[in-house]
Amino acid sequence: xxxxxxxxxxxxxxxxxxxxxxxxxxxxxxxxxxxxxxxxxxxxxxxxxxxxxxxxxxxxxxxxxxxxxxxxxxxxxxxxxxxxxxxxxxxxxxxxxxxxxxxxxxxxxxxxxxxxxxxxxxxxxxxxxxxxxxxxxxxxxxxxxxxxxxxxxxxxxxxxxxxxxxxxxxxxxxxxxxxxxxxxxxxxxxxxxxxxxxxxxxxxxxxxxxxxxxxxxxxxxxxxxxxxxxxxxxxxxxxxxxxxxxxxxxxxxxxxxxxxxxxxxxxxxxxxxxxxxxxxxxxxxxxxxxxxxxxxxxxxxxxxxxxxxxxxxxxxxxxxxxxxxxxxx
Amino acid sequence: xxxxxxxxxxxxxxxxxxxxxxxxxxxxxxxxxxxxxxxxxxxxxxxxxxxxxxxxxxxxxxxxxxxxxxxxxxxxxxxxxxxxxxxxxxxxxxxxxxxxxxxxxxxxxxxxxxxxxxxxxxxxxxxxxxxxxxxxxxxxxxxxxxxxxxxxxxxxxxxxxxxxxxxxxxxxxxxxxxxxxxxxxxxxxxxxxxxxxxxxxxxxxxxxxxxxxxxxxxxxxxxxxxxxxxxxxxxxxxxxxxxxxxxxxxxxxxxxxxxxxxxxxxxxxxxxxxxxxxxxxxxxxxxxxxxxxxxxxxxxxxxxxxxxxxxxxxxxxxxxxxxxxxxxxxxxxxxxxxxxxxxxxxxxxxxxxxxxxxxxxxxxxxxxxxxxxxxxxxxxxxxxxxxxxxxxxxxxxxxxxxxxxxxxxxxxxxxxxxxxxxxxxxxxxxxxxxxxxxxxxxxxxxxxxxxxxxxxxxxxxxxxxxxxxxxxxxxxxxxxxxxxxxxxxxxxxxxxxxxxxxxxxxxxxxxxxxxxxxxxxxxxxxxxxxxxxxxxxxxxxxxxxxxxxxxxxxxxxx
Numbered sequence: 001x002x003x004x005x006x007x008x009x010x011x012x013x014x015x016x017x018x019x020x021x022x023x024x025x026x027x028x029x030x031x032x033x034x035x036x037x038x039x040x041x042x043x044x045x046x047x048x049x050x051x052x053x054x055x056x057x058x059x060x061x062x063x064x065x066x067x068x069x070x071x072x073x074x075x076x077x078x079x080x081x082x083x084x085x086x087x088x089x090x091x092x093x094x095x096x097x098x099x100x101x102x103x104x105x106x107x108x109x110x111x112x113x114x115x116x117x118x119x120x121x122x123x124x125x126x127x128x129x130x131x132x133x134x135x136x137x138x139x140x141x142x143x144x145x146x147x148x149x150x151x152x153x154x155x156x157x158x159x160x161x162x163x164x165x166x167x168x169x170x171x172x173x174x175x176x177x178x179x180x181x182x183x184x185x186x187x188x189x190x191x192x193x194x195x196x197x198x199x200x201x202x203x204x205x206x207x208x209x210x211x212x213x214x215x216x217x218x219x220x221x222x223x224x225x226x227x228x229x230x231x232x233x234x235x236x237x238x239x240x241x242x243x244x245x246x247x248x249x250x251x252x253x254x255x256x257x258x259x260x261x262x263x264x265x266x267x268x269x270x271x272x273x274x275x276x277x278x279x280x281x282x283x284x285x286x287x288x289x290x291x292x293x294x295x296x297x298x299x300x301x302x303x304x305x306x307x308x309x310x311x312x313x314x315x316x317x318x319x320x321x322x323x324x325x326x327x328x329x
Numbered sequence: 330x331x332x333x334x335x336x337x338x339x340x341x342x343x344x345x346x347x348x349x350x351x352x353x354x355x356x357x358x359x360x361x362x363x364x365x366x367x368x369x370x371x372x373x374x375x376x377x378x379x380x381x382x383x384x385x386x387x388x389x390x391x392x393x394x395x396x397x398x399x400x401x402x403x404x405x406x407x408x409x410x411x412x413x414x415x416x417x418x419x420x421x422x423x424x425x426x427x428x429x430x431x432x433x434x435x436x437x438x439x440x441x442x443x444x445x446x447x448x449x450x451x452x453x454x455x456x457x458x459x460x461x462x463x464x465x466x467x468x469x470x471x472x473x474x475x476x477x478x479x480x481x482x483x484x485x486x487x488x489x490x491x492x493x494x495x496x497x498x499x500x501x502x503x504x505x506x507x508x509x510x511x512x513x514x515x516x517x518x519x520x521x522x523x524x525x526x527x528x529x530x531x532x533x534x535x536x537x538x539x540x541x542x543x544x545x546x547x548x549x550x551x552x553x554x555x556x557x558x559x560x561x562x563x564x565x566x567x568x569x570x571x572x573x574x575x576x577x578x579x580x581x582x583x584x585x586x587x588x589x590x591x592x593x594x595x596x597x598x599x600x601x602x603x604x605x606x607x608x609x610x611x612x613x614x615x616x617x618x619x620x621x622x623x624x625x626x627x628x629x630x631x632x633x634x635x636x637x638x639x640x641x642x643x644x645x646x647x648x649x650x651x652x653x654x655x656x657x658x659x660x661x662x663x664x665x666x667x668x669x670x671x672x673x674x675x676x677x678x679x680x681x682x683x684x685x686x687x688x689x690x691x692x693x694x695x696x697x698x699x700x701x702x703x704x705x706x707x708x709x710x711x712x713x714x715x716x717x718x719x720x721x722x723x724x725x726x727x728x729x730x731x732x733x734x735x736x737x738x739x740x741x742x743x744x745x746x747x748x749x750x751x752x753x754x755x756x757x758x759x760x761x762x763x764x765x766x767x768x769x770x771x772x773x774x775x776x777x778x779x780x781x782x783x784x785x786x787x788x789x790x791x792x793x794x795x796x797x798x799x800x801x802x803x804x805x806x807x808x809x810x811x812x813x814x815x816x817x818x819x820x821x822x823x824x825x826x827x828x829x830x831x832x833x834x835x836x837x838x839x840x841x842x843x844x845x846x847x848x849x850x851x852x853x854x855x856x857x858x859x860x861x862x863x864x865x866x867x868x869x870x871x872x873x874x875x876x877x878x879x880x881x882x883x884x885x886x887x
Contacts, residue, residue: 048509070508071517077509083502087524096520097510141506148510 001025002047002152002184007056009039009046016042018208019056024152024186024201029178031199031216032188035231039208040188044154047186049073060151076150080157082141084129090116090140091125097148115143118177135166142174146181153178153185159194171197192233196220204228223261223327234261234327235302242298247328249274250321258328262301264290266325269305273320277303282311295319347795352702352719355695355765362758363726366737367580373740374577385574395579398557405473405558406541409480413537414530416481416631417488423628425493427621428614435632436489437877442635443486443885444816444869446823448840449862451550452847453638454479456645456859463641473556479547482635484537490886491533492526497614497882499525514620532597536887539590539728543583546825546840550847559583560826564732580733587728588721594887595721642866646859650852657860660853667846667854671835674842674861681822681838681865688760688821693814695761696768699723701798703769704776720773727766731826735759738831753836759827764817767885771813774883776802808879815876816884819869839865 002024009017016039024030034040045051047058049070058065065073076097084093091112098108116122119139124132132140138158145153158174159167175198178185188205189195195202196216203213204223212224223229226237238246243260246267247253254260267275269291277293282305284290289305303319305311375383389395424436442450456462458470469475503525507517545560557565559579566576617625649656664673672680703720707713726734738755779802787797825840832841839861846858876884 045505048505050505050508069514070505071511071513073509074511075509077502077506079502079506083500083506085503085507085521085524096507096512100511100516144506144510150509154509 001061002186003059004047005057005059007043007046007058008054009042009051010054015054015208017046020205020208020210021056022203022210022213024184026184027182028201029175029183029185029187029199030201030203031195032186032203032205032210033192033195033231034188034190034205036190038205040190040205041156043205044077044156044186044188047152048075048077048154074148074151076145076148076153078138078141078145078153078155078158080159080161081134082137084132084137084141084144086130088129089125090121090127090129090132093129093140094144094147096144111147112143115147118146118181119143120173134162135170138162138170142177146177146183151184153183155185155187155189155198157189157191157194158187160189160191167194168197174198204231206231221324221327223329225329226259226261229261229327229329234263236262236264236266236300237329238262238298238301242295245297246275246295246321247326250323250326252323252326252328254328256328261327261329263325264302264304266322267293267295267301267303268320268322269293269303269309269311269317270320271318273318275319275321277301277317277319279311279313279315279317281313282309291317293317293319348702348705351698355699355702355723356719358691358695359722362738362762363729363734366734366741367584367729368737369741370573370580370733370737371577374574374580377574382574386578389575389578392575394557394562395575398559398562398579399582401473401556402542402558402560405477405480406538409477409484409541410534410538412477413481413484413488414534416627416634417485417533418492418530419624419627420485420631421489421493421496423617423621423624424489425497426614427617429617433877437874438632438635439489440486440877440885441639441870441873442482443484444819444823444873445483446825446840446843446862446865446869447483447544447546448550448825448843448847449642449823449866450479450483450638451547452843452858452862453642454482454551455847457638457641462645463637471552471555473552475551476544476548476556479551480537480541480544482638483544483547484540485631485635486885487537487540487887488533490882490884491536492529494882494886495526495529496522528597528600532594532887535590535594535597536727539587539594542586543728543730545731546844550844560730560732563730567732567736576733576736580730583728583730583733587725591721591724591728595717595724598887599717639866642859643863646856646863649856657856660857661860661864667849667851667857670842670845672837674839674857674864677837677839677842677861678864678868680832680836681840682868684757684760684828684838685818685821687754687757688764688824689814689818691757691761692764692768692817692821693810696765696772696813696817697810699765699769700772700776704773706781720769723769724766726762731759731763731824732830734762735827735830738827753833755831756828756838757821759831760821760824761817763824763827764820767820768813768817770887771816771881771883772806772809774886775805775809775881779805809881809883812876812879812881812884815872815879819872819876822865822869822872 004020004022007017007020008015020043022030032040032043042051046053049065049068085096094112094115095108098111112125116124119142121136121139129137129140159170162170171194178198187195187198199216201214202216202219203210204219206227212219212228220232223232223234237259239259244254244257247260275295277295279291280294281292282289288307289309289311291303291305291311293301293303295301311317375381420439424432424439454475455470457464458467458475459465460470504517504521507521512520543560544558545564548556548558548561563576563579566572646657647653661674664670664676703716705716707716738759742755784797784801787800792800823840825844828838829841829844832838843858843861846854846861
């Protein structure tokens with residue numbers, strides 16, 4: 001169990017990490033999700049022992065890590081661009097932590113073969129790392145990290161440098177490797193999908209503070225406040241009568257008259273829908289049409305329409321609310 | 330409609346044409362003032378009376394003295410390089426990976442010796458080690474140890490600048506990955522940092538070896554002609570024994586060695602440019618920790634080692650027969666103060682300044698041309714090879730015997746159409762030749778660091794090739810140009826080797842006068858040499874202080 005208590009990091013007057021407390025049970029993957037500049041990388045570096053703490057405590061299995069240098073913490077760090085050692089080939093990179101632990105030669109090469117198999121790169125042992133693609137470099141870097149058998153694997157935006165299809169494929173592989181090897185991992189990222197695919201639990205970090213954390217699915221659907229909701233992709237915020245009207249139409253009980261946050265997917269242009277709206281603008285996106293609507297009695301909202309929908313400004317349309325994309329704040 | 334004119338000349342040839350024209354001027358200069366003199370010197374040696382005569386080669390090589398000179402040169406250069414690297418690496422770490430108050434000042438202090446005139450460095454170590462000096466009890470005056478110390482003093486800047494610049498820019502995340510995987514700090518250094526630094530260490534080490542093995546002013550002032558290095562031997566054979574064949578043989582050996590070393594350095598430089606991931610804007614420097622104490626101590630001692638000769642020089646220049654005095658400084662304006670002089674030292678300062686201004690202008694014009702040419706990255710393999718050959722060619726003056734060049738000037742530029750022997754332009758030209766490689770090494774890395782996509786973007790927006798290059802590279806050039814100008818000026822001010830051959834007796838420069846003064850006995854002569862050295866150091870250090878404030882990392886880095 002990795003536990004952070006009231007952890008703070010300062011750079012001069014700037015408070016980069018502000019009294020962060022988190023717990024990560026063994027075998028789980030925790031994602032710290034936040035926009036760039038929120039302090040999440042600093043948090044990761046502090047856990048690794050690469051930044052001095054201004055306050056608080058990091059402990060692993062009940063043991064305080066204060067004063068334990070990076071190389072004795074038993075972690076491994078995976079950066080977004082791999083940081084492979086360029087003067088070593090693939091096998092030597094993966095063997096690096098094994099050598100450090102004095103694993104003998106034959107055992108080392110057997111493990112290197114196993115690990116290359118695990119990350120899906122058999123036969124890559126003797127390749128020069130500079131000849132690898134970005135995705136291959138990340139896989140090798142992952143194998144190198146796993147070779148250390150880290151007590152906690154720290155991942156800094158591990159997939160952000162890759163293109164989209166590769167990112168999605170590697171995210172799936174990474175998830176099954178992490179669960180398959182029962183690796184405890186802490187991931188920081190700004191990418192919702194990356195966090196969603198990889199993590200069991202999610203913590204949202206804004207301006208140095210953890211503002212919400214819990215199981216990934218819960219955080220995703222139940223943001224605690226408007227800032228978190230905005231960061232998680234909720235784009236329309238309603239209060240008062242409009243909020244009630246939309247919630248009621250979606251069958252969402254809202255007795256406390258809480259403000260309502262909507263993702264685009266919460267409102268769908270649909271001839272069967274019970275709400276009415278006027279089209280202000282429509283833009284095609286990859287698998288749908290994004291529409292800015294003026295919802296009758298509510299005001300401007302964002303909605304989605306089927307990919308083949310033809311919407312021109314001024315059109316009158318019907319809208320079906322979907323409570324899956326809604327959250328009460 | 331006018332836009333279609335461009336199409337008459339194939340677009341891709343336009344930049345090639347411009348670059349070729351740019352290359353011609355410096356190439357012509359190099360040919361006339363470098364290849365010709367050096368060639369002339371070699372011809373005198375190997376082709377004396379209108380016929381090839383290589384019979385002397387074996388004889389010269391077989392001489393005991395030649396073997397001794399070569400052995401001493403290589404031995405001293407090896408020792409000098411090893412010592413400079415050993416002391417320079419900790420200093421590079423402290424000055425480029427740690428942040429602490431006063432760092433900028435320390436960086437300036439460490440780079441200073443590189444531009445101090447060699448003769449002045451000689452005078453400093455004499456002042457320090459001679460019998461009346463603070464370290465006179467060591468008995469190192471006029472010994473090889475003194476020369477070795479001066480080598481280290483002079484070349485530390487090369488190591489600190491070259492390796493430090495690289496170290497500062499290394500992406501620290503590679504080291505952090507290794508540490509997280511369980512590598513201890515020393516293990517991280519050995520397995521990650523050192524391999525990444527190796528190209529810059531090789532590059533700096535090769536250059537230091539080169540500077541040590543071709544040093545002239547330092548050897549002459551510290552060892553007299555007692556210790557023959559290859560350079561002082563060439564001087565001796567040329568001027569004292571008129572053994573031009575012997576000198577030519579040694580020059581050729583030196584030339585070959587220099588080419589080999591420059592090639593090695595260029596390879597290492599190319600590798601370090603290719604393999605570094607420059608850290609994206611994040612500063613890797615950190616505050617000192619307790620574990621840095623040993624390195625901080627070493628760095629402190631090295632800085633003390635740099636400051637001691639300087640302070641000794643200043644203090645001793647203020648000492649007379651009866652305590653503290655300004656008499657040495659007062660006599661600087663007096664042309665009759667010593668029989669060694671025909672003009673006053675203040676006149677010599679004036680000569681030095683005006684010569685250095687001329688030399689700087691020549692070096693800058695040529696240096697900018699060369700830098701633009703060698704920073705291109707042509708796509709064709711032959712063209713890019715040509716560029717790297719040019720790059721190397723303009724480095725040659727850095728290592729070739731100043732004596733060979735100086736003497737070569739005298740024997741080849743002495744008849745029409747180029748009868749320059751009595752002309753005052755020879756000195757600035759020779760100095761410009763020495764400063765040129767340093768100008769190129771200051772400006773080229775800056776040009777190379779400009780992302781080529783900026784130029785491509787400008788081209789795509791409709792800028793013709795020259796305009797596109799100017800848009801991309803012009804804005805970054807300001808400070809490097811100023812820095813290179815100051816650097817060239819400082820180096821020209823202190824140039825001794827070639828100038829000593831070419832300066833006319835009635836128009837000596839300060840380094841030449843200092844050498845004249847210290848080669849004569851007498852306390853007054855030494856005192857004036859000390860005062861003149863202080864004045865000259867002040868000039869160069871002031872110039873370099875300004876350069877240092879410009880914060881151009883490539884100054885003095887190789």
